[in-house]
Amino acid sequence: MVRIKFLLMGGIVLGLSLTLLLIYPQGEEKKIKKQFRLFSELVLKDSEEDSFTLLKKAKQIGSLFDDPCELKMSDPPLSGSYSREEIISFAIRARSHFSQLALKFYDLNIGLFQEGMARVVLTSRLIGRSTSGEGIDEVRELECLLEKIEKKWLFKQVEVVEVLKK
Amino acid sequence: MEPTYSNGEFNFCWRLRYLLSEPKRFDVVVVRFAGTRIMLLKRVIAFEGEEVKFYEGKLFINGQKLDEPYLRYPCYWNLPPRRVEKGCLYLIGDNRSMPIEDHYFGQTLKSRVIGSPIW
Numbered sequence: 001m002v003r004i005k006f007l008l009m010g011g012i013v014l015g016l017s018l019t020l021l022l023i024y025p026q027g028e029e030k031k032i033k034k035q036f037r038l039f040s041e042l043v044l045k046d047s048e049e050d051s052f053t054l055l056k057k058a059k060q061i062g063s064l065f066d067d068p069c070e071l072k073m074s075d076p077p078l079s080g081s082y083s084r085e086e087i088i089s090f091a092i093r094a095r096s097h098f099s100q101l102a103l104k105f106y107d108l109n110i111g112l113f114q115e116g117m118a119r120v121v122l123t124s125r126l127i128g129r130s131t132s133g134e135g136i137d138e139v140r141e142l143e144c145l146l147e148k149i150e151k152k153w154l155f156k157q158v159e160v161v162e163v164l165k166k
Numbered sequence: 167m168e169p170t171y172s173n174g175e176f177n178f179c180w181r182l183r184y185l186l187s188e189p190k191r192f193d194v195v196v197v198r199f200a201g202t203r204i205m206l207l208k209r210v211i212a213f214e215g216e217e218v219k220f221y222e223g224k225l226f227i228n229g230q231k232l233d234e235p236y237l238r239y240p241c242y243w244n245l246p247p248r249r250v251e252k253g254c255l256y257l258i259g260d261n262r263s264m265p266i267e268d269h270y271f272g273q274t275l276k277s278r279v280i281g282s283p284i285w
Contacts, residue, residue, distance in 0.1 A: 163278060
């Protein structure tokens with residue numbers, strides 16, 4: 001009778017552990033998707049903005065990234081390690097250059113590995129119009145590495161996948 | 167890929183095309199560009215280990231000029247020789263009338279080739 005009780009308790013604990021193991025990644029995946037949605041919302045610019053809004057949005061964009069963050073991009077050649085301040089500065093310059101800007105993410109493929117690390121392969125589309133009227137519509141595959149730091153998923157590495165290498 | 171395929175055209179990808187065979191030179195293939203929905207149409211011109219170069223608009227593979235009857239527009243490209251890496255194919259479009267910097271071409275992993283257009 002005692003043995004049965006212990007077996008039953010062991011079974012319940014095992015069942016609960018398995019359930020948590022299944023739910024946990026899904027919960028984390030939702031949080032990661034939320035970060036990408038937030039990134040997209042922060043980049044969005046559809047009208048002129050004052051300096052205060054520009055700076056606020058740039059700082060918020062910067063807060064999505066780890067310090068430093070690694071960027072791998074061959075065209076244009078922007079590969080390197082960037083501090084949060086540099087990312088904020090880059091965001092300010094980019095937002096100033098464009099009168100309209102939108103960054104959209106599709107087909108996120110999220111893989112959790114190690115504790116608090118995730119690799120995400122996705123499609124990104126950057127649409128915009130510069131202040132001089134030049135339009136931009138670029139689609140690229142991205143491979144991002146995110147790390148969970150103080151309960152927030154931050155971008156640690158962003159790679160623009162080079163599909164065709166000349 | 168003008169004039170072989172025009173912008174705005176509609177087609178299907180035969181995904182089983184290379185299930186039991188390998189792409190051949192001059193095959194037009196569908197390349198997975200981003201995610202599962204963004205594809206490119208490009209032509210296979212070289213295989214792993216081969217040397218590719220452009221000289222005055224002419225394509226050379228391993229030092230031999232390649233005859234490309236499907237080309238319709240003039241090309242004036244110059245590209246130093248480069249070798250196709252292991253597991254890769256060298257792909258290029260048929261429309262080479264623009265500056266070489268504006269044309270998206272090069273070597274890609276064979277695994278990115280997912281099939282060929284049906285027509």
